[in-house]
Amino acid sequence: MSTVTIYHNPSCGTSRNTLALIRNAGIDPTVIEYLQTPPSREILSGLIKHAGLSVRQALREKESIYKELGLDKATLTDDQLLDAMEEHPVLINRPFVVTPLGVALCRPSELVLDILPEPQRGPFSKEDGQAVIDQNGRRVN
Template sequence: MSIAIYHNPACGTSRNTLAMIRNAGIEPQIIEYLSVPPTRAELQHMIRQAGLTVRQAIREKDTPYAELGLDNLDLTDNQLLDAMLAHPILINRPFVITELGVRLCRPSEVVLDILPAPQQGAFIKEDGEVMIDANGRRVDG
């Protein structure tokens, strides 16, 4: 089974998502998209497969979003994609690709919907939130 995560190791959500993939016994392909950004076609495909609009896939926080005027609703998808490719920090993260689908894993537990293997044990997010119990079952908070 092939799984890829577009990962930013400085992001807690991305680290939690990667840890849940590994908690299922899977070592994914890790793409640190800030240094190895997706191609335009790859980015468009991920956004489309995740059921998002281009605007929904843009990260606003801690990015040049405002400085670049990306809040202008008249901008086209192509203009937004151009900005995301020129400034990969604008690509929201983490995107995860599995045989069961593509998701923008915000919050991180969204990844559980597309993992082809169950969780193998307890998992606690970095902030202390219990996500998975000792039996590998999701805990509803």
């Protein structure tokens, strides 16, 4: 079985849908609830780099603390943004997924399909009812 890790927030619908898509492929991933067990700075930097993102792209702007800390200032360095994410893990955008095929910030949740090492095993719809995978395990357009 392939090794898959998801940095998960169970309160986030996108994260829950991503986890469900992983499991729909028959994969039992390592689930890291990153608000309880935040990734180290080194791991976080690696996730961002391997996902092909900038630090700012991995920053969750919807949290109130984002504005409170003034993180919208374009003059802030990557180190300053990482400092904020390290101190306040809620600022880490989610979910990051790591598989043998790559790393992705799975927003929207369907992005996980591009890096899963196993095919989908059956139909899947998101929590809101939107069909993503048909009865044959194929992606719905």
